[in-house]
Amino acid sequence: MREISNVEINTLAKELDDVLKGARLQKFYELGEGEFRLEFHAPGKGTLDLMVELKKRINLTRYVKPAPQTPTQFAMQIRKHLEGALAENTRQYGFDRVLVIEFNAQDGKKQLIIEMFSNGNMILLGEEGRIIACYRTEEWSDRVIKRGVKYIFPASTKIDPxxxxxxxxxxxxxxxxxxxxxxxxxxxxxxxxxxxxxxxxxxxxxxxxxxxxxxxxxxxxxxxxxxxxxxxxxxxxxxxxxxxxxxxxxxxxxxxxxxxxxxxxxSELLDEFYAPNSTMEEPKADKQFAEEKRKLEFALKTQREAAENLRKKAEEAKQAGDKIYEHYSELEALLRFVYSARKSNKSWDEIEKVIKGKAEIDRTKGRIIVNI
Incomplete structure (x- = not known):
């Protein structure tokens, strides 16, 4: 695979800054493994589709791939924070294979970092430079990529040409x-x-x-x-x-x-270089294999995310169950008291006075809330 170089990203950053400045991000799609489409609307230019394939290419495209019906968890995170945000600046970090798109969102400034080296990554930063969302969680001796930590740009050990x-x-x-x-x-x-x-x-x-x-x-x-x-x-x-x-x-x-x-x-070169049904595409058999591989990888990633969500919910349910079991006698006594009091026609105000500090009553939903 031909990986995009730092020189090409340098040229690309200047091109995209001119085109995207003042455009609003309308939609964000994860199309497959390491493959994304950012849909912008620019005044006087209409819809602009930015394709990102980690390590491989970043370019405006006229070959719009269909988006999956169900967005991934990462796509939903980006949409939550960037939909409607205004692109203010696009730049290269240093002379490295890192592209930075700066946004002005409703809740403050955001940065979308696109790392095109190693395995490739996409990271969303808040105003203080902390990671809101990342495509991959990664860790090196000098920096960590995961939600909640402060983002550190990769250190360049080579000489700028x-x-x-x-x-x-x-x-x-x-x-x-x-x-x-x-x-x-x-x-x-x-x-x-x-x-x-x-x-x-x-x-x-x-x-x-x-x-x-x-x-x-x-x-x-x-x-x-x-x-x-x-x-x-x-x-x-x-x-x-x-x-x-x-x-x-x-x-x-x-x-x-x-x-x-x-x-x-x-940008135009990359779009045609990787365009479908052109003289610049991969051999048909290779392309069919790559497309099938992309679909399977995307399905696997979606299933892994779903499994992780279920695992977290199961863990939360287990913790809640353990807490209930630990305080079972206290909870049973509390419920018996409330049941007996209501049967004796005591008002909720009277009951609340007795259980104050132990539990709260949500009268609208008929719930007793206990902190244990």
Whole structure:
């Protein structure tokens, strides 16, 4: 699976910020395992559908997949807090594979965090940065993703390619092949690192710490050149044997011999790259298998959520039963007193005076409420 890179998310964030700013979220759907659709309404633009497939893509789509009849628990949580909310800002966190959509909701500011690395995740934050809902509960040594805790953005240990200078570059060169060395220390996707090396006229398998001063200068020039090119993206899809092969936000040297097609935006490119019934889709058998797998995974997730809800209800019922058993003699005496008092025509006011501090009477529903 082609995972979206941080460079592409950087371009995408700028595109989406222009389009979504001022739009209201109308509906949120969970379509399958790690797959979501956010339906916005934008003044003067109408309905905008944002597709999210964790790790894979985020884009506005014209291929709207049908939503399941029953929303998942996660979808209901997002709807509860974000339906009708105004999208104010869309941005990338740092230069990482994290997209942040900031909302102004009726009960305050909210942030929807879309993590496109590791297993992928979607997290809703409240005003204080605490997690209201998350698609996956996860835990690492330096941060925890679960409801109620304060969200911590992932720490980036790699060098931002836009900040590479001679000192930083020399400090990371080691005995590994050049491509492996750069990929391990610089926050840039492999396809773009290979392009940097190609523009510097170097070999990807050259030993990194064997670069001479002239080669280091050329590598720095290539980094500067490609980072400037990122500011003027040319979203391009590549085809091999008539099928989709790869994509980028600028022309890639090693794909020069392949058929290619340029798009007006990275969002449009991704929509067509993953579009159904197009020359850019997966082979039919693979697609049918993937669709069946998606349906089964979605059904399994829904059943697990239902089972977890039943387990919680059963646990609550058991705890209530244990409490009743523990105080059985007291409860029995209380009920006998109330029954006897009512049979003797005593008023509820008289009864309440006697049981005050032990129980409360809900006259409208005919209930006796006991705190035990």
């Amino acid at each position: 836009r900040e590479v200078d001679e000192n930083k570059l020399r400090s990371i060169l080691n005995e590994k092949k050049l491509i492996a060395c750069l990929a391990g220390r610089i926050n840039l996707g492999t396809i773009y690192l290979e392009e940097v090396i190609a523009r510097a006229k170097l070999a990807v398998d050259k030993q990194a710490n064997k670069l001479n001063s002239d080669e280091i200068t050329e590598l720095l020039r290539a980094f500067s050149e490609i980072c400037k090119a990122f500011e003027h993206p040319v979203p391009t899809a590549y085809f091999k044997d008539g099928k989709s092969f790869d994509y980028s936000i600028l022309p890639i040297s090693k794909y020069a011999s392949l058929e290619s097609k340029q798009f007006r935006s990275i």
